[in-house]
Amino acid sequence: MIFYIPQDTTALALGSEAVALALQSAGIEPIRNGSRGIFWLEPLLEVETDQGRIAFGPVAAKDVPSIIDALASDPTSHGLYQGEVADIPYLKSQQRLTYARAGLGDPVCLDNYQRLNGFEGLKNALQMTGQQIVDQVKDSGLRGRGGAAFPAGIKWQTVHDAGFSAAADKEPCQKYIVCNADEGDSGTFADRLVMETDPYQLIEGMIIAGLAVGANQGYIYLRSEYPVAHKLLNIAIDRAVQANFLGENIQGSGKTFHLEVRLGAGAYICGEETSLLESLEGKRGMVRAKPPLPAIEGLFGMPTVVNNVLTLAAISTILAEGAATYQNFGMGRSRGTLAIQLAGNIKRGGLIELAFGVTLREVVEDYGQGTYSGRPIRAIQVGGPLGAFMPESQWDTPMDYEAFAAIKAMIGHGGIVVFDDTVDMAAQARFAMEFCVVESCGKCTPCRIGSVRGVEVIDRIVANENRDNNLILLHELCDTMEFGSLCAMGGMTPYPVRSALAHFPQDFTGAGKGDK
Amino acid sequence: MGTSQNEQQSISDLVGQYKALPGALLPLLHAIQEHVGHVPDTAVPIIAKGLNLSRAEVHGVISFYHDFKTSPVGRHTVQICRAEACQSMGSRQLEAHAKKALGVDYGETTADGGITLEPVYCLGNCACSPSVRINDDVFARVDADRFDELVSGLSLEEGVAK
Numbered sequence: 001m002i003f004y005i006p007q008d009t010t011a012l013a014l015g016s017e018a019v020a021l022a023l024q025s026a027g028i029e030p031i032r033n034g035s036r037g038i039f040w041l042e043p044l045l046e047v048e049t050d051q052g053r054i055a056f057g058p059v060a061a062k063d064v065p066s067i068i069d070a071l072a073s074d075p076t077s078h079g080l081y082q083g084e085v086a087d088i089p090y091l092k093s094q095q096r097l098t099y100a101r102a103g104l105g106d107p108v109c110l111d112n113y114q115r116l117n118g119f120e121g122l123k124n125a126l127q128m129t130g131q132q133i134v135d136q137v138k139d140s141g142l143r144g145r146g147g148a149a150f151p152a153g154i155k156w157q158t159v160h161d162a163g164f165s166a167a168a169d170k171e172p173c174q175k176y177i178v179c180n181a182d183e184g185d186s187g188t189f190a191d192r193l194v195m196e197t198d199p200y201q202l203i204e205g206m207i208i209a210g211l212a213v214g215a216n217q218g219y220i221y222l223r224s225e226y227p228v229a230h231k232l233l234n235i236a237i238d239r240a241v242q243a244n245f246l247g248e249n250i251q252g253s254g255k256t257f258h259l260e261v262r263l264g265a266g267a268y269i270c271g272e273e274t275s276l277l278e279s280l281e282g283k284r285g286m287v288r289a290k291p292p293l294p295a296i297e298g299l300f301g302m303p304t305v306v307n308n309v310l311t312l313a314a315i316s317t318i319l320a321e322g323a324a325t326y327q328n329f330g331m332g333r334s335r336g337t338l339a340i341q342l343a344g345n346i347k348r349g350g351l352i353e354l355a356f357g358v359t360l361r362e363v364v365e366d367y368g369q370g371t372y373s374g375r376p377i378r379a380i381q382v383g384g385p386l387g388a389f390m391p392e393s394q395w396d397t398p399m400d401y402e403a404f405a406a407i408k409a410m411i412g413h414g415g416i417v418v419f420d421d422t423v424d425m426a427a428q429a430r431f432a433m434e435f436c437v438v439e440s441c442g443k444c445t446p447c448r449i450g451s452v453r454g455v456e457v458i459d460r461i462v463a464n465e466n467r468d469n470n471l472i473l474l475h476e477l478c479d480t481m482e483f484g485s486l487c488a489m490g491g492m493t494p495y496p497v498r499s500a501l502a503h504f505p506q507d508f509t510g511a512g513k514g515d516k
Numbered sequence: 517m518g519t520s521q522n523e524q525q526s527i528s529d530l531v532g533q534y535k536a537l538p539g540a541l542l543p544l545l546h547a548i549q550e551h552v553g554h555v556p557d558t559a560v561p562i563i564a565k566g567l568n569l570s571r572a573e574v575h576g577v578i579s580f581y582h583d584f585k586t587s588p589v590g591r592h593t594v595q596i597c598r599a600e601a602c603q604s605m606g607s608r609q610l611e612a613h614a615k616k617a618l619g620v621d622y623g624e625t626t627a628d629g630g631i632t633l634e635p636v637y638c639l640g641n642c643a644c645s646p647s648v649r650i651n652d653d654v655f656a657r658v659d660a661d662r663f664d665e666l667v668s669g670l671s672l673e674e675g676v677a678k
Binding site for chain 1: 599
């Protein structure tokens with residue numbers, strides 16, 4: 001029997017290390033896999049038996065002896081028995097492409113990755129020209145998963161075509177692949193889960209990106225709040241170098257790609273791509289005006305692909321399985337799968353990978369099973385701290401970029417934060433402004449000053465001070481921020497504020513929380 | 517004096533080690549902070565000279581990022597997540613409790629130098645909120661009781677170490 005107990009951040013935070021120790025003291029050396037993303041069952045202990053791979057969860061260290069006893073007789077009799085892992089409905093009903101390997105084995109074991117079809121995409125890519133790879137990405141319909149949903153293939157084409165030096169030798173200039181792993185949105189953990197459960201998939205995607213556009217250097221800009229991901233990525237990169245998947249003459253192809261992890265330093269704004277590039281260059285993370293686009297003048301002034309972790313991870317699937325397979329998932333112009341992260345006050349939180357088109361209600365009710373507190377859901381914030389708060393009347397909106405944009409909401413990076421009926425929406429609106437005060441890079445006035453004034457105006461409204469005029473003022477301030485800011489930080493902070501005001505006006509009356 | 521000279525020397529060594537790296541400043545500051553515990557003001561001119569930057573540029577970067585500390589912090593850093601997912605699970609009450617229990621506000625260190633309390637905006641553990649990070653470990657579903665337990669575990673650990 002082989003035992004698996006995860007070592008990703010969430011499983012560790014819920015006590016998986018103690019379970020591993022308990023197994024060891026019983027003479028069992030478990031494989032440290034990553035989580036499947038079924039976080040409400042973590043720590044999830046999996047056991048490969050003659051009857052299949054079965055699971056127990058959530059397991060505490062004290063449960064280990066009884067589980068071992070049950071395994072010797074009748075595992076199904078144990079109270080924490082969850083059946084075959086792959087048959088757990090929460091998992092079975094998903095359409096996993098990016099997370100197909102998550103949890104299956106030791107995330108940094110290179111043999112394991114290759115056994116599970118890893119590096120198949122790279123093998124195909126090595127037989128293709130850069131343009132052929134770019135065409136595959138275009139055909140797949142993949143759009144940037146960081147939030148802006150820009151077509152990845154078009155961005156790649158720009159970098160592919162950019163930067164031939166003026167000199168007559170036609171030698172292409174230095175180009176870069178930058179992975180944006182500054183996953184700062186509250187309610188999101190999809191990037192972290194890829195890096196902690198299947199880091200080679202990201203590495204493979206970045207190598208393919210390098211081959212496609214002619215870049216030989218990549219950087220993963222990782223937020224410092226992710227120490228476990230940092231450790232695992234560095235181990236994975238070392239091993240990939242040793243096995244010649246990174247470095248010079250990759251697998252005898254004559255191609256070169258170097259990869260390095262760079263750590264952020266606690267700044268939400270560095271998730272914005274131009275600010276991230278400034279930070280990578282060793283500067284304050286101040287947003288750059290666009291144009292020039294990073295695809296033309298990016299890192300150190302050179303053509304640069306900046307893509308989110310999930311975008312780059314999807315590349316390995318697209319190159320392995322073909323653009324058409326990927327393109328078959330989804331609806332409208334949102335193709336492929338979306339990594340939905342169900343979080344906040346939710347009974348069954350976790351990672352849910354599904355084709356675009358599932359409704360918000362299906363996610364929170366069918367998968368989430370309602371709130372953790374057991375109280376009714378009142379508001380759902382989708383897309384991180386810059387996303388709108390959605391009232392029940394909007395929960396039947398399908399998860400599709402255009403459908404969300406049409407109601408002034410956004411899918412963003414796919415994070416869903418659920419609030420029960422004790423939430424004070426005026427306090428949430430105030431927090432949106434307050435967060436912008438803390439995290440604004442300070443370059444443009446609407447964001448830097450507007451957010452400070454926003455907090456003050458909301459305070460006055462709640463205190464019933466000159467209320468009508470202050471409401472007008474708040475809307476005007478939101479207009480200024482939305483249309484006058486350089487980037488989405490100031491430009492979208494009004495989204496949660498306005499949606500809270502529009503859908504939950506009773507919370508702004510100063511009487512505390514509306515009807516309660 | 518001796519310690520401070522050693523400190524200056526190791527900062528110079530680190531500058532020498534990192535200066536050839538493209539975009540060296542952030543990795544260098546992380547290395548100094550890991551080595552010294554914070555980035556002392558005396559490091560600024562050494563870094564500026566080594567990386568051919570102005571002191572203002574170096575200071576500007578240090579002050580921009582929440583992670584970099586310019587004065588010593590406690591032996592342990594306790595971060596409470598203030599972001600929305602944790603708020604939905606009662607982190608506002610948790611932060612009030614933590615401040616009261618430790619007798620410090622955000623950015624302050626307990627009188628015995630044991631714990632520095634900080635806010636953090638998302639630890640990526642949002643399905644099991646509220647989250648707290650202590651040094652490099654993240655803890656899930658932390659309520660007031662669990663917080664007290666974790667904090668007393670830290671002092672206990674120190675007691676054993678002494």
